[in-house]
Amino acid sequence: METLLSSIVSVMFHGIAYGIVLYLISVGLSITMGLMGFVNLAHGVFAMIGGYLALSFMEQIGLNFYLALVASSVLVGLLSIILERLLYRDLYGGDELEQVLLTIGLVFMAMATARFVWGPLPQRAVVPLELMGQWSIFSRDFPVYRVFLIGAGVTLFLILWYVVDRTGYGAKLRAAVDNQSTAQAIGINTNRLFTVTFAIGSGMAALGGGLGSELLAINPAYAMEYLVYFLIVVAVGGMGSVKGPFLAALLLGIADTACKYYIPEFGAFFIFVAMTLLLLWRPAGLLGRG
């Protein structure tokens, strides 16, 4: 009995930690695709560049871990403005197939560029000393870095939820997404609003890439390799929702971990079964407004 309880405690912990990692790498997409409705398959590109930059800042300029993360996400956010102005803008509210083609093309270009610049090998992740090791609670050990990730993920979610749900900026954004021309008619500068939001989404993607690099190694194929996980989280969470992807990531993380622990034979595809069942039950996602 005691062992069962203690195994449940650790499955819950690891499941939440894994779910938060899923959330961290998908949170940017929950903004660009979830809120702005743009099928942004190139989300992983921003995460990957964020990861590369953060690691380069640490290794080459000697910035500390936290500063490097912040610097890289700000930089990626700014860079994304250029892309948004040049490429994304024309396809807002347009044909989804065109959005898919554009962004998947960006993924291929980014993969080749990253391989050229940083080489084919995965990057070494850097974790500051204070986040290594483990904490012992309830006679179970919890890796410190994962505790830190849980904290970071929850903080990020709370900020995002507050901004979108409780501020004037959030209200304008929701209005602009729901009906762009009406929003413009009442004096909202939707162009600027979308640019800023896109930059925030890309910056968050970069932050997620950097934070998660210890678990999901940064390498040239990053954007393609984890694409399916980003999409699962946003699809299951529901488009147009801030809370949805968070709940979805946690649910999938816990379910996947429990399955791998108790019945490892099904570990490979459980996450996909869970996604299918959830979408059959709620086709618009957990909290979708579809």
Added chain:
Amino acid sequence: MRRCIRFAGVLTAGVLGLAAVSTGAETIKVGVINTYSGSQASLGDQIDKGIRLYMKLHEADLPDGVEVEVLRRDDTGPNPEVAIRLAQELIVREKVDFLTGVVWTPVASSLAKITGQAKVPLVISNASAAMLTTISPWTVRVAHSMWHSGYLLGEWASENGIGKVYTAVSDYTPGHDSEQAFITAFKAKGGEIAGSVRMPLQNPDFIPFLQRIKDAKPDAVFAFLPAGRQATAFMKAFGELGLRDEGIRLIGTGDIVTDEELPNMGTVPVGVITAFHYSAASPTENNRKFVQAWKQEYGADSVPNYMSVGGWDSMDAIYKAIIAQKGKLKPEESLRLIRNWSNPDSPRGPASIDPETGDVVHNVYIRETKMDGDKLANVEFKTYPQVKDPWKAMAKNK
């Protein structure tokens, strides 16, 4: 303008034709099917660097007037259908004399069938499922078989005080091979298997599997994962969960601590025991020279691994067949020479092909991963000399 271009084209063709005639060069074509792009490009890179380095250092060994031209094709990963198309093109259109490279077992097994029909020797640089050399006599492997390291590690473990082992392998053929090899040898010597788990090939998080193993409290975990990111992620999870503090050791095939990945693994691999045929830290003279030449060519931070040696020895086998025939190749003779290949100077130690099976015979080393200065290294401490693939020996005795 168009006429001008056409004229230039004719001129170039003429000059090239003249060049070919004037030197009377015999050009031997070697097709390399390898993974150059996609998420597994780092594997193909190691093989290719081994091939290039060998060719650079052995250019002078070729008979006069003989040139080797390498035609590289990208299978983009474990994609047999792509590889078959590329191989057909290389065989039919380019008329290659040899095929080599091949990272993946599924690719190797489909190529073995068509190269057998086309009578083109296929020299496998990496793919390592045991059965691959049994498909066609035209397939020869200089790399290794999963049974080499898995089987001998099983023997070593039970002779060295490890009583109860949990096995954890990636769920694909080489994983199944190494699991079966280890368990067969380990049980035969009286060892006990606490449990076995097969993990998905593309798996982002190993914590749940390792937590399960930790709760089962074995003496050791035997692990096989494809070299690279998967192995690194597994290693990190092993460290994060603190299995070693519970007295659980990590043992496995050398794939989990390949030389070029060690810097990504932190200090977790210290004390890991593995069985394998190559370590960049091996102190032999041949290896020292190889590593030195490698670093000179590719930079001080670049480290060769067993795949680099696979690429290197593939070219050694091909070059020796070319030299023995003085550049006038007959496919049957090339095959015979390659099936009798031996390289006493291989960086891994003496290696040869068993003519009976077409599979490699080489030393298998038991190594411990240790700090060497400020870097990790796989230090060899026991040698099983000149091992033939145990799987084929067992299959024959049945």
